[in-house]
Amino acid sequence: MRYSPTTMIAISRIKAITLDLDDTLWPVWPTIGRAEAALQAWLSKNAPATALLSAQPEVKTAVRAEINARHADRAHDLSFLRLASIRALLQKAGESLHLAEPAFEVFFAERQRVDLFEDALPALAFWSQRLPVVALSNGNADVHRVGIGQHFHASVSAQSLGVAKPDLRIFAAGAQAAGVQLHEVLHIGDDAHADCVGALAAGMQVAWLNREGHDWAHGDTRPHLDVKDLHALCAFWPDYKLIRRPT
Incomplete structure (x- = not known):
C-alpha cells in the first residue's frame, strides 16, 4: 500500500527547496544511452581500435569496474570516472591518450540533452517564483547546459x-546555499535511500517523488510526502494553479 502521510508536511515552514535532478526532473537512462551512442560514434571515427573494444560489453564493463575499484575515493565524481574509463580503453587499444578529453566532451554534451518529465517545468516555474531552489545531485548534469538554470538559486x-x-554534508551544503536552516528546507527526490533517508537524517522535510508507486522499505522513519508526480506535490501550496505544458 502506498504511503502518503499528507497531514505531516508543514508548507508554512518551508523557506527553500533542494531538488534532485536525474529521474526527478527527467528519466536518466535514456539520456545516458544517447550519450553512450554519441561517444561510440565519435570513437568509431577518431579512435577505431578503441571503438572496437568499447563495443564489447564485457570489455567495457571490466574496464569500468577496474577504474571504480582503483579510484574508490572518487566514487562521487562521475565525470572523473567516465574520463578515466575512456582513457583506459584508449590505452588498452594502443591509441593516443590525448583523445580522452575530446571524447569525454562528446559524451558530456549529449548527457546534458534531457527529455524533461511533463511536470518539471511547471513545478520549477512555480517554486522558483516563491522560494530559492537548489539543485542537489549525485550526478553530473549541469542545470545551465540542460537549459533550466534560470529556475535555480x-x-x-x-x-x-x-x-x-x-x-549529511551535501544536504547541509544545500541549505547553506539557499541561506536557510536545514529544518526550513523541503528536499524532493526519487531515490528512497539517497534522497529520502539522507534528507530525513539531516532534519529536512522530505517529499519522495515515487512515480512508480514503490513500497517504502527503509524503516519506520518515512518521508513527509509520497507523491506520484510534481503536480501532486505543488498542489499542497494553497496558491498553486496547475499549468500543464502544451501538447
Missing part, C-alpha cells in the same frame, strides 16, 4: 562537494 553536486547523498 544555486547548484550543489557530489562532484563539486566531494561527498554524495545520503551523506
Whole structure:
C-alpha cells in the first residue's frame, strides 16, 4: 500500500527547496544511452581500435569496474570516472591518450540533452517564483547546459562537494546555499535511500517523488510526502494553479 502521510508536511515552514535532478526532473537512462551512442560514434571515427573494444560489453564493463575499484575515493565524481574509463580503453587499444578529453566532451554534451518529465517545468516555474531552489545531485548534469538554470538559486553536486547523498554534508551544503536552516528546507527526490533517508537524517522535510508507486522499505522513519508526480506535490501550496505544458 502506498504511503502518503499528507497531514505531516508543514508548507508554512518551508523557506527553500533542494531538488534532485536525474529521474526527478527527467528519466536518466535514456539520456545516458544517447550519450553512450554519441561517444561510440565519435570513437568509431577518431579512435577505431578503441571503438572496437568499447563495443564489447564485457570489455567495457571490466574496464569500468577496474577504474571504480582503483579510484574508490572518487566514487562521487562521475565525470572523473567516465574520463578515466575512456582513457583506459584508449590505452588498452594502443591509441593516443590525448583523445580522452575530446571524447569525454562528446559524451558530456549529449548527457546534458534531457527529455524533461511533463511536470518539471511547471513545478520549477512555480517554486522558483516563491522560494530559492537548489539543485542537489549525485550526478553530473549541469542545470545551465540542460537549459533550466534560470529556475535555480544555486547548484550543489557530489562532484563539486566531494561527498554524495545520503551523506549529511551535501544536504547541509544545500541549505547553506539557499541561506536557510536545514529544518526550513523541503528536499524532493526519487531515490528512497539517497534522497529520502539522507534528507530525513539531516532534519529536512522530505517529499519522495515515487512515480512508480514503490513500497517504502527503509524503516519506520518515512518521508513527509509520497507523491506520484510534481503536480501532486505543488498542489499542497494553497496558491498553486496547475499549468500543464502544451501538447
